Amino acid sequence: MAIFNIKKKEIECKIVYYGPGRSGKTTNMEYLYKTYKKQVVGEMVSVDTEGDRTLFFDFLPMGLGQIKGFDIRVQVYTVPGQVQYSSTRKLVLKGVDGVIFVADSLAVRREKNMLSLKDLQHNLKEYGINILKIPLIMQHNKRDLAEQGLPLMSIEQMERDLNRQLKVPSFSASAITGDGVGATLKECLKLTLLSFKKQFKSG
Amino acid sequence: MNIAKKIKILLQEAELYHSQGLLNEAMEKYNNAKELIQSNEQLKTNQNLINGISKKILALKEDINKIEKAPKKPEISGKMQDLIKKMVSFSPDKNEDLKALDGAIALAKFGQIKRAISEFNELIKTDSLRIVAAKNMLRCHMALSSMDEAVAQYEQWTSDQRFSTIQLDKLRVFLENILKKEGVEKKLPKREPPKDSIDQDQVEGPDVEEDADIIDINSMGITIYRGPNKGQVVEFKVKFQLGNKVSLLIPIRDKDLIDVFKVGDIINDIQYYSAAALYRGSGTVTSVKEIKIGPLRGDYCVDIKILLK
Ligand SMILES: Nc1nc2c(ncn2[C@@H]2O[C@H](COP(=O)(O)OP(=O)(O)OP(=O)(O)O)[C@@H](O)[C@H]2O)c(=O)[nH]1
Ligand SMILES: [Mg+2]
DSSP states (O other): OOEEETTTTEEEEEEEEEOSTTSSHHHHHHHHHHHOTTTBOSOOEEEEOGGGOEEEEEEEEEEEEEETTEEEEEEEEEOOOSGGGHHHHHHHHTTOOEEEEEEEOBGGGHHHHHHHHHHHHHHHHHTTOOTTTSOEEEEEEOGGGGGGTOOBOOHHHHHHHHHTTTOOOEEEOBTTTTBTHHHHHHHHHHHHHHHHHHHHHHO | OOHHHHHHHHHHHHHHHHHTTOHHHHHHHHHHHHHHHHTOHHHHTOHHHHHHHHHHHHHHHHHHHHHHHSOSSOOOOHHHHHHHHHHHTOOSSSOHHHHHHHHHHHHHHTTOHHHHHHHHHHHTTSGGGHHHHHHHHHHHHHHTTOHHHHHHHHHHHHTOTTSOHHHHHHHHHHHHHHHHHTTOOOOOOOOOOOSSSOOGGGSOOOOOOOOOOOOOOOEEEEEOOSSTTTTOEEEEEEEEEETTEEEEEEOGGGHHHHTTOOTTOEEEEEEEEOSSOEEEEEEEEEEEEEOOSSTTTTOEEEEEEEEEO
16 A cells, blocks of 8 residues: 655555565565665664564665656565464555565475465455455575575476466575575566556556 | 485485574474484494484474574564554555554554553543553553553543543443453442533544454463363464464374364364463364375364454
């Protein structure tokens, strides 16, 4: 639910990184914070618990400069992935404009990815949002681990598991090396801004 | 592949999962490695190898423990609390009062109870939010397990002219009910209606409704109602929660427990534990299924639709 401030000529929107625990949501954001210094307009804020797990959320404010005379501001959040924080995830999703689903490529996390996607669908529904309608990007993270000989799922399998019905744009990534991190966010922002344009036209 | 190599791969995998914080996955790999060793006559006596793995498992257990013991909703800085408010009030069309209410409720949900109480106390000044803010304030006191505070707060309101008699009645019933849930039967004082003046309560604006939100449930205590363990209270960890539906995981070795649950059962008197408080309620068993894939294969998943009192 972006905020259009006509007087200040400003559009503010909210992007949320979703996904199972330990899939790399916080690492994605840390990479953005380190790399896109020009676009980052404040500190990255995190509330962690034991073992670096996100407890409440991470937050990063970004600015994308001007589009058609409007200043584009983006609030980026990550949710805590551990199963027991379902209602926290719901709170973080409030007013979301675009979602990035960070899936874990490790074969041992296959089921967790699917459960988390279901949880996303459910929480969006609680706000009256259809998962098929909201700007959503799929990220297959931790691809770098293949080099260490670990059992990763193939992209085809992950697409079958997670993206067969959604058919949203997807990216391979390694949040640690930064591969695919920027591309994922850019695509999400593109879809999100596009959806505003549509809303404007119809509304 | 020879067995030594298999074990080496398992151990490497375990190590990496551990470093990624995937602790259960790491544990499983260590256990697999241990099983392989035990099944091999030569390796079975290799004390070095066995000790090495035992040490790793111990370190892993320590990490698992630390995570389980970590505070669930620690107090955070004022700046972070402000951010929570900002995060949930991100919406163009709500009025400022409702945004402030959302912010305060979110603070309470994030366990920032003291700050939430002071925000609700402010919101009481707004006519349309008075009741909902007051109810939430009482809940916050209860969450801090200060039942006495809640009662004292209510008593104070009885002489606070901002509250109408009808509003006070609503709050009294509300508080008596939560006290009852905690096992306390207590009659709270009512305000004496003013003797001569016309009752101002006849003219009352609408109150803001609350949305009944379900809380995060970490575990639940169920009194076993069937089979050899009947009457025993067993605590189950909640593995997954979707709104008011929770899934329990029961390992196949507890077959007795699995057999208790049949689809359609209505279970009375369940204790639901969340990070902040204990709730009592009931539930309906909606599915009992064997897990067919993944590391938990063979175990059972029991879904329960919960109903809080
Ligand atoms: N090799 C590798 N490790 C990664 C990658 N992304 C994340 N990790 C590691 O995975 C672990 C978890 O990463 P986080 O970013 O904290 O995961 P999260 O999704 O924020 O986890 P929660 O906050 O618990 O939901 C950390 O040890 C990271 O270093 C990746 O692309 N490659
Ligand atoms: Mg995180």
